[in-house]
Amino acid sequence: MTAVTGALALVLGVSAAAPAPAALALTEAAGVGAPQQMLIESVHASGKVLEIGNDRAQLTGADNQPAAAAIFARGTNGPDLVAQTITAYPVTGKTATYVFANPEGEVLVRNANESAAPRFLSARTVDIAAAAQDPYAQWVAVDAGSGAVYLHNVQPDGQGRTAALDMYDWKTADTSQIQTYDSGTAAVQKWLLRSVIPEVAVFSGRTDLGAIPVLPSERTARYSWGATAALTSISWNMPAPEVWQSEGTVTVSGTGVGLLGETVPVSAQYVVGSLGDAIPATISGHVGITVKQLRMLEPARVERRVSGSSATVSAPVVWDWTGITDAAAAQPGTFTVPAAASSGFSASLVVTIVATEQVNIARGAGIHFGVLFGEGSALNDGNRDRVGFSDWRSGGAANRVTLNRATYFFDQPQQITGAAVFDRGTDAKLNVGTATVQYRNLTGGWVDLPAKNLTWPYTNATPQLELTVDSEPVLATGARVVITTKSTSTWMSLSEFEVYGPASAPSAR
Incomplete structure (x- = not known):
């Protein structure tokens, strides 16, 4: 077996110097190290913990008495959690080996091999120093993976086998007994050692030179089993007033009181210094991008410098786009947008415009396909000679779909400068009579694409549909093609629906 190396603090992930809950009595004794508090949670019964010496435990054994150890739902308030807390005393000179005791000081001990029930446990009132010399009262934490441990009794049984803490009969109901069984890898022998010492995030703030800040009166403790609690009775050890007269940190x-009544350390860090100008913010776009699109990319906050340090403070900002038109993005280069006076400080937004190339934006990320009726969604796979969508349905000519739509929805607004629709290939039905390409505007309405040298609907006078149009640039949240049939003799199909727009060209290598 592989013991969990190092002090119990490594198993729990807490500092050995962390203070214990005030409601729990700690016993210092020879032969053991600094005691620590924990909840011992079952992996097999998540959210339930081992309790020692609970009189409500399942009646068991020849004398039909409450089991010395049993499983109970983890408490949700301080008193219940304190009652469930186990004190672990690391045995001096041994690796990851402990004596476990309940808040009343009763120690968890395996029955002697020569007893009538050597697999069973007892909760004994015994001196901790004596327990640290008794192998039946010692438990070694063995790595079980994923943060769990097996808890093996140090004393082998009469046949030399290792006995492990085990949820007997796999029962998970409250009060179910915990005994020992031959060590294995079953979930009923896996335990999570949950520290009762919470974590509290360090508070970060800033104050002007010479200004003594008001320390926070609210902090949240986060416990290892997921519970959170607002600390009470928060008290800060304020430094001498002169420390606020120098720039720096x-x-x-301070301390607060946690869920179990424990004293919890808290900490706050203040950067002392005056707020200055903001670090320039940056965004980029492609040639032809509109001011409206760029404003969708502008940051709502910037980082302001603090005098006397490298620290920065996030601050809200409003940008002044007055006088900046779409012409600013007509060619590659950069321009700067200042912060509005209402921001209260100086900031700049550097906009970089890069060269573009025309792409089929329907093949990009954040595109979602839908149809009024039909099957197939391969209208943006780049193959113009294979059917990617058709609207066949049973019922013959009387049940044809005479008007249909294929639609792309965009996660982000896109600029559209053209489109193409194809119905060709040996498997095509060649029954598209008219087509109209539309775009979805920023308010969700559908509008005919302002095509150049074309009036909608486009009438398809040829067997195959091969429609390519250029458009005045529009900002869209979607695009669709509306198609109607030539005749009811067959159904409609499409092989490709392409939507064109500008994108940043690859940089030269």
Whole structure:
């Protein structure tokens, strides 16, 4: 077996110097190290913990008495959690080996091999120093993977086998007994050692030179099993007033009271200094992008410098686009947008415009396909000679779909400068009589694409449909083609629906 190496703090992920809950009595004894509090949670019964010496435990054994250890739902309030807390005493000179005791000081001990029930456990009132010399009262934490451990009794049984803490009969109901069984890898022998010492994030703030800040009165403790609790009775150890007279960082420590009544350390760090100008923010776009599109990319916050340090503070900003038109993005280059006076500080937004190339934006990311009726969604696979969509349905000519739509929805607004629709190939039905390409505007309405040298609907006078149009640039949240039949003799199909727009050209290598 592989023992969990290092101190119990490594198993729990907490500092050995962390203070214990005030409601729990700690016993210092010879032969053991600094005691720590924990909840021992079952992997097999998530959310349930081992309790020692609970009189409500399942009656068991020859004398029909409450089991020394049993499983119970983890408490949700301080008193219940304190009652479930286990004190772990690391045995001096041994690796990951502990004596476990309940809040009343009763120690978890395996029955002797020569007893009538050597697999069973007892909760004994025994001196911790004596327990640290008794192999039946010692448990070694063995790595079980994924943060769990097996808890093996140090004393082998009468046949030399290792006995492990085990949820007997795989039962998970409250009060179900916990005994020992031959060590294995089953979930009923896996345990999570949950620290009762919570984590509290360090508070970060800033104050002007010479200004003494008001320390936070609210902090949240986060416990290892997922619970959170607002600390009470928060008290700060304020430093001497002169520390706020120098630029730099000041750390203030304090304490609060946690869910279990424990004293919890808290900390706050303040950057002392005046706020200055903002670090320039940047965005980029392609040639032909509109001011409206660029404003969708503008940051809502910037980082302001703090004097006397490398620290920055995030601040909201409003940008002044007055006088900047679409012509600013007509060619590659850069231009700068200042912060509006209402922001209260100086900031700049550097906009970089790069060269573009025309692409089929229907093949890009964030595109979602839909149809009024039909099957197939391969209208943006780049193959113009194979049917990607058709609207056949049973019922013959009387049940043809005489008007249909194929639609792309965009996750982000896109500029459209043209489109193409194809129905060709040996498997095509060649029954598209008219086609109209539309775009979805920013308010969700559908509008005919402002095509150059073409009036909608386009009438298809040839067997195959091969329609390519250029458009005045429009900003769209979707595109669709509306098609109608030539006749009811067959159904309609499409092989490709392409939507063109500008995208940043690849940089030269």
